[in-house]
Amino acid sequence: MVPIVFKWIVFLVASLLAIFSAIMMVTRRNPVHSALWLVVTFISLAVLYFLLNATFIAISQIIVYAGAIMMLFLFVIMLIHLEKGPEELKVLGASKIFAIVLTVLLFVEIAVGVYYYRVTTFKPGPMPLGDAKTVGFLLYTNYLFPFEIASILLLVGIVGAVMLAKRRKE
């Protein structure tokens, strides 16, 4: 068993890194820098998933998010020469202050909800192991129909992306 102190250290490092890189992602002006900081956030979230015994989800987080989706983002940023980016509003206008107040309210709401969240069906014991075998077994038995729907959704996504990005003949 992993000692509890080690777990705490990993949790603190990964969560602080996730928060820091998320803040960096939101505040950078260059979209390429933002995308790379977002990759750091995704990888530290994958570490947290490993800590929660969700090994299958952690690996697919690294492959799908940090690999495929962010590669797509970087590709599009470089395709349309966005490294400089459109001019952002420099001044802290009234709308921005209103937005920040609104989101702080949202955070307080969620935090209060988390603080008073008491599960009546809490079962003590270790976290169930979500490796590829157990998650795959569930996906191919109980959740077979949603799984097939997901494959159709991906197919529609591929066809839609190709149709949209195709250059029309004028």
Next chain:
Amino acid sequence: MVEFSYNLYLLLSAILFTIGAVGVITRRNGIIVFMCIELMLNAANLAFISATGIHKGLEGMIFVFFVMTVAAAEAAVGLAIFVMIFRLRGTISVDQMNLLKG
């Protein structure tokens, strides 16, 4: 040293969700707004995984799998739309996206 409380994970999820929401509201660059939406989806995924730890069932992980599928399809189609808008208008600032305005 006390055992982990899953509320810590839920709190981290709330913080990441709030950062993503701030980004969506304040940034003007369309692609960065899109990345902030991905960050909010990830915060929701973290909440699902910690709910798996609370209820000791694996359904949360199944949910996260489907959220990842939807995010992948959404990224492909959304970025194709951004490429189209850039070809049409020469900018992807969300303030200038008023094509539907009469």
